[in-house]
Amino acid sequence: MNAPLLSVRDLKTHLFLRRGVVKAVDGVSFTLDAQETLGLIGESGSGKTMTGLSLLGLPPKPAGRIVGGSIVLEGRELVGLDEDVLAEEIRGRRIAMISQDPMTSLNPVFSVGEQVAAPLRAHDLAQGREAADLAIHELGRVRVPSARERSGDYPHQFSGGMRQRVVAAMAIACQPRVLIADEPTSALDVTIQVQFMDLLEALQAETGAALLFITHDLGVAASLCHRIAVMYAGRIVETANARTLYGSPAHPYTQGLLDSLPRLGRRRGRLTAIGGAPPDALRLPAGCAFHPRCPHATDRCREAAPPETRLDDGHIVRCWLHEDGS
Amino acid sequence: MRRYILHRLWQGAVAVVGALLIVFVAQRLSGDPVALLLPMDATEADFEAMRSALGLDRPLPVQFVVFLRDALLGDFGHSYLWNMPAMDLVLERLPATLELALAGLVFALALAVPLGVLSAVHRGGWIDNAAKLFAMLGQAMPGFWVGLLLIVFVAVQLQWLPAYGRGTVGHLVLPAIALGWYPVAAMTRTLRSAMLDIMQSDYVRMERAIGLPERAIVWRFALRNAAVPLVTLIGVYFANMLGGAFVIEVVFAWPGVGRAVVEAVFARDFPVVQAGVILAAVIFVVVNLIVDLTYGLIDPRIRHE
Ligand SMILES: Nc1ncnc2c1ncn2[C@@H]1O[C@H](COP(=O)(O)OP(=O)(O)OP(=O)(O)O)[C@@H](O)[C@H]1O
Ligand code: SF4
Ligand SMILES: [Mg+2]
Numbered sequence: 071m072n073a074p075l076l077s078v079r080d081l082k083t084h085l086f087l088r089r090g091v092v093k094a095v096d097g098v099s100f101t102l103d104a105q106e107t108l109g110l111i112g113e114s115g116s117g118k119t120m121t122g123l124s125l126l127g128l129p130p131k132p133a134g135r136i137v138g139g140s141i142v143l144e145g146r147e148l149v150g151l152d153e154d155v156l157a158e159e160i161r162g163r164r165i166a167m168i169s170q171d172p173m174t175s176l177n178p179v180f181s182v183g184e185q186v187a188a189p190l191r192a193h194d195l196a197q198g199r200e201a202a203d204l205a206i207h208e209l210g211r212v213r214v215p216s217a218r219e220r221s222g223d224y225p226h227q228f229s230g231g232m233r234q235r236v237v238a239a240m241a242i243a244c245q246p247r248v249l250i251a252d253e254p255t256s257a258l259d260v261t262i263q264v265q266f267m268d269l270l271e272a273l274q275a276e277t278g279a280a281l282l283f284i285t286h287d288l289g290v291a292a293s294l295c296h297r298i299a300v301m302y303a304g305r306i307v308e309t310a311n312a313r314t315l316y317g318s319p320a321h322p323y324t325q326g327l328l329d330s331l332p333r334l335g336r337r338r339g340r341l342t343a344i345g346g347a348p349p350d351a352l353r354l355p356a357g358c359a360f361h362p363r364c365p366h367a368t369d370r371c372r373e374a375a376p377p378e379t380r381l382d383d384g385h386i387v388r389c390w391l392h393e394d395g396s
Numbered sequence: 397m398r399r400y401i402l403h404r405l406w407q408g409a410v411a412v413v414g415a416l417l418i419v420f421v422a423q424r425l426s427g428d429p430v431a432l433l434l435p436m437d438a439t440e441a442d443f444e445a446m447r448s449a450l451g452l453d454r455p456l457p458v459q460f461v462v463f464l465r466d467a468l469l470g471d472f473g474h475s476y477l478w479n480m481p482a483m484d485l486v487l488e489r490l491p492a493t494l495e496l497a498l499a500g501l502v503f504a505l506a507l508a509v510p511l512g513v514l515s516a517v518h519r520g521g522w523i524d525n526a527a528k529l530f531a532m533l534g535q536a537m538p539g540f541w542v543g544l545l546l547i548v549f550v551a552v553q554l555q556w557l558p559a560y561g562r563g564t565v566g567h568l569v570l571p572a573i574a575l576g577w578y579p580v581a582a583m584t585r586t587l588r589s590a591m592l593d594i595m596q597s598d599y600v601r602m603e604r605a606i607g608l609p610e611r612a613i614v615w616r617f618a619l620r621n622a623a624v625p626l627v628t629l630i631g632v633y634f635a636n637m638l639g640g641a642f643v644i645e646v647v648f649a650w651p652g653v654g655r656a657v658v659e660a661v662f663a664r665d666f667p668v669v670q671a672g673v674i675l676a677a678v679i680f681v682v683v684n685l686i687v688d689l690t691y692g693l694i695d696p697r698i699r700h701e
Contacts, residue, residue: 123605126605128601154609156607157604157608157609157610158609160607161604161607162607166605167605169598169601169602171598175601175602176599177599177603177617177621178599178621178696178697179621179624179694179696181696188603188606188612188617189606189607189608192607192609224696224697224700226697226700227700237602244607
């Protein structure tokens with residue numbers, strides 16, 4: 071088997087705050103193949119964004135720090151790389167990120183053309199007039215209508231959906247191999263969301279990049295992703311093919327999430343939400359962090375964190391119920 | 397934006413007319429100007445003749461209209477001392493004042509921009525602390541005091557630069573430092589807090605995520621955003637430097653408008669004082685207009701309003 075494009079092992083990113091330490095990412099492992107779409111799903115605060123930022127070596131300053139684990143991209147270890155090397159050779163060039171809120175992710179005092187050209191210039195792929203032309207080309211690629219005329223316009227002259235396309239153009243301008251999309255549609259209207267998802271799919275097909283798609287919406291993930299990783303309290307608790315995950319979820323948390331989904335044929339207003347509140351990031355429960363909300367919790371769950379168990383066909387789960395393939 | 401500028405022009409015109417009115421009233425309140433113009437032994441008939449020659453026997457509103465008309469034509473009467481039109485005398489000194497104010501502004505920005513940016517980027521670091529200390533000292537020492545210190549140490553003791561007068565670039569340095577001294581603290585503080593906010597923004601995070609060098613993010617992409625609040629301060633302080641430089645001009649014997657007006661005050665040369673006051677008002681309006689236009693240049697959201 072070929073080595074995966076991106077391989078993340080036991081990644082730990084902690085935030086050292088005055089109030090205490092938030093283990094935002096606490097032992098995350100996953101792989102990503104070329105052209106693959108992996109969905110990263112979890113409740114608010116489960117560490118999805120922090121995982122994405124860690125891949126870029128950009129945990130929030132000054133509190134955040136990658137404290138352990140490894141990120142191997144195309145055979146190269148990224149953890150511990152020099153800041154300048156990360157900026158020059160990785161960010162935007164090999165891995166890029168489309169951020170959560172298009173309304174605030176563009177610099178208000180530079181034209182969109184300048185902003186899309188900026189990574190091209192920074193990574194020395196084009197300069198001057200050529201960079202400006204390439205930027206227009208990229209704006210066309212993300213389907214901004216009349217890209218040439220509009221490249222001199224400023225962010226406030228675009229709608230939210232169009233701004234998100236501009237952000238996408240900045241991200242793909244230098245042909246990264248891995249594209250991280252952090253809830254790229256959560257701030258958009260539903261129809262615009264659908265359009266943007268279609269665009270992402272088309273872009274991925276055109277560029278052959280791998281896509282890490284972050285969302286808390288299982289429905290959106292189902293329509294787009296090949297594989298899905300479910301995150302809870304800084305860890306990935308289950309990874310499986312989309313079909314497997316939806317058909318036979320192994321982790322109690324995933325089961326709860328799926329049960330809370332409105333489905334055809336089920337009476338509306340009878341959603342089984344998962345009982346209990348998301349954990350306090352500063353004081354995670356010992357053992358399996360899900361145990362206070364888990365209907366199957368035992369003493370073992372309260373004492374020790376379950377290891378990864380491999381079920382069939384790349385299905386990985388972290389839960390004592392499945393230890394030794396039981 | 398165009399409507400906004402027109403609105404500001406209108407406001408400026410109102411402000412200038414307001415200044416004219418104040419000057420007019422102050423002139424009438426400050427006593428009978430005829431008494432200054434006539435010899436001690438003039439008769440009542442001489443006074444009457446002079447009053448009607450100057451139009452002072454007409455009703456006040458008529459006098460104001462005449463005064464306004466003359467003012468619009470740039471006619472503020474003749475200097476009693478120098479026998480030349482008062483406005484010409486003041487305008488002759490304007491280049492020197494402009495030169496000094498610009499140099500003061502350049503000095504202030506040359507210090508405040510790096511200090512403000514670096515203390516935000518290295519928050520809590522030694523530059524940040526040094527800037528804070530500097531700002532405290534700066535606010536505690538008025539400009540003329542700094543000017544006197546500079547004269548004593550740099551000009552008199554070290555003899556590096558001339559202590560007074562205008563001519564070479566060397567003459568400009570010390571008064572420019574004294575004049576630009578005070579705004580440095582406020583400009584640094586404003587820039588620092590703007591940069592702190594901006595460096596936390598989503599777009600800076602995005603710029604980092606696509607691999608732009610930190611240098612470019614700070615000095616180009618973030619700084620242009622931070623320039624908007626800074627321009628406001630630049631406008632206020634630049635207008636002050638132009639209109640209020642008289643202390644520094646006197647300390648350094650700088651032949652500018654401010655010193656001319658101070659001299660005119662002591663000589664009771666009222667037309668020159670009036671011309672100086674009106675010129676200051678016009679300058680204030682013009683500087684504010686330039687500031688407004690600059691906002692539009694920096695921030696497209698304002699330009700497109
Ligand atoms: N700048 C920060 N300072 C302090 N704590 C932070 C910061 N950013 C995130 N956190 C904390 O880190 C944890 C993980 O946050 P993260 O943003 O990765 O969650 P997420 O899964 O992306 O959630 P969401 O769906 O709300 O975006 C949370 O507990 C959050 O409170
Ligand atoms: S390890 Fe225990 S508490 Fe955690 S999900 Fe499995 S059964 Fe529930
Ligand atoms: Mg997030």
